[in-house]
Amino acid sequence: MGGFENFLFSFFNLKVMATYLPLIAQGLGLTIVLALLIVVSGLALGLGLAMLRACGIRPLNWLIIFTVDLFRALPPLVIIVLLFFGLPAMGLGMSSFAATWLSLTLVLMAFAEEIYWAGITAVPKGQWEAARSTGLGFFQTLRLVVLPQALRITIPPLTNRTIAITKGTALGSVVGVAEILGASQSAMSFSANPSPLTLGAIAYLVLFIPVVALGRWVETRFAWKR
Template sequence: MRFLDTFFNGQVIANYLPDLIAAMGVTLGLAVATIVTGILCGAALACLRVAGIRPVNFLIIVFADVMRALPPLVLILILFFGMPSLGLNLSGWMVLYLVLSAVLTAFAEEIFWGGLTAIPAGQWEAGRATGLSKAQTLVFITFPQAARRGIPPLVNRVLATTKLTALGSVIGVKEILSVSSSAQSFSGSATPLTMAAIAYLVLFIPAVIASHRIERRYHYAT
């Protein structure tokens, strides 16, 4: 009974469940926005590198390396506490969205670029031989193959990045961990943290299951 009262207190659950449901909506919305932005921007940067413009490629490489090297929390703190001194006040949600999107963009770009470099030169030559321009060959022939090759590692990176939404608790974003931590402090019970764990499972277990199926389907894609 003591275990249940500590981790599954009915009164605490009733008091904080509406707040936690709202926090789940914030977490899910942030995750979806991050995924869409990161994948699209990463694909765009990888395609841009195909043009072979050295200054542009250099900037893309530097961006990807920096974003992958720096801990996301450092970037979040720099933006949230540093930008106001420059006269730019960003909400916690926007800071978290920008940082996680940038991180996912960097990884996605490298994944897509790796797929593009793995495409045999004959594929490019075949496209050009049929009268397609270099851009058309990229869009209709090589990039779809590269994207297919990159699906397994991209799915893993998407899951890893979206779970970083929990870092929003550091800057006051009302996501799951932030709300549950506040509830735990006010209630003096571990129940809100148990609720948070269950909420994360509800949100991410379906995504993990879907990722396994996607990986099995495309792992040996060529």
């Protein structure tokens, strides 16, 4: 076999790819479900924390800031390993899927809170004062006046951060989640051929290149006028 044929046989082996396509398609499905769950719960929790922080209760805010800092500083893989291998020692074992979901949700929550909070503080104080003086309550002001303005400017950084964190679903393979990477690695060991890994990489590209392009578009579309 020549070098090129060897390369094709190893990385673009159509026979192997066809055999394991269903397995990797399942992995793709799992990655999408996991990513959507993380995006929904992470963004919602982040917004909730930012709104709590807007209430301005000192000790509570310190707690929020510490939690946010903690999950911004810890590598996601460390959190996943801690939840998956550590918690069973307390009788709180969770599935590898749940551990991955919870870890990345906490990470996205932390980054999202920081971005939402930056957006809320960027709204001029006069907006608060004017809204309150028309008789709106604190939460009405936050919901109807401040957040609509704040959220618009948070869209570009939030999109990019969300994309980066959803790619972390691949880390689930370390604790045995059969998402794209996990499925490709099993297929690679079954077939003793790395073509399934090529297929897995293609699956990620199909999934994420449109998302990365969307992120780029959002960045120019919602760019702050300087």
